[in-house]
Amino acid sequence: MAVMASWNGKTWGVSSQRIAALNGVSSSVELDTENSDDKAGSPATKTKALKLQNMSFDFDLASAVGGDARGEFESWTSLVGQYAPFYLAGRRFGPANLQLTGVSLSDTTLDNFGRILKGKITINLTEYAEEASSKKAGAGGSGKSSSAAGVSSSGGVGRRLSAVTVGASSSDKAAKKPNNAQLK
Structure with missing residues (x-):
């Protein structure tokens, strides 16, 4: 057949x-x-x-x-x-x-x-998908990724990012800090 x-x-x-x-x-x-x-x-x-x-x-x-x-x-x-x-x-x-x-x-x-x-x-x-989270969209052209599901590389180059290592930058934190004049 x-x-x-x-x-x-x-x-x-x-x-x-x-x-x-x-x-x-x-x-x-x-x-x-x-x-x-x-x-x-x-x-x-x-x-x-x-x-x-x-x-x-x-x-x-x-x-x-x-x-x-x-x-x-x-x-x-x-x-x-x-x-x-x-x-x-x-x-x-x-x-x-x-x-x-x-x-x-x-x-x-x-x-x-x-x-x-x-x-x-x-x-x-x-x-x-073996893991609960779906695979992250990568910036690579082939669509193939060596990252585990739920882990994405920054632009396909550099260190691996995960929910544990990703956070707000120092400038973002400073901008969010309340500015209370009474505490000075």
Whole structure:
């Protein structure tokens, strides 16, 4: 069988015994930003991080061409919560690991005995992040970062910054200091 795509041991493709081809793949990458308008001299929009990447796809199964929509749906529901890389045309597509977050069965046709003759299965995957925080947006052009999730390098050069080492500068602290003439 010529394999179109694979994820966690599941494969899609077409052979003389079975037709299980993907109808298409949808993927999205979004930047998480924060708007602030109360600080003078600071940018109005601050880049926080990349949101977790999402991917979805669907495929049709029919008993007439070797598919078992009910069995396949039940098999997928047992995999919800698991994560693995997604391969498209033999190459990894998307982030290193994608977690199965949703499975749905629709467009079914039943016979007189209630057996599912055909159906469409939709799969929803979300980027799997081992740490609670999402990966920080880097300034590098390749998009690849050697930093751990939640740790960003300043402009891609210099020392590593984290929540522990980042703070207000001395001039910012002095500007915030209350100026009470009665205490002098």
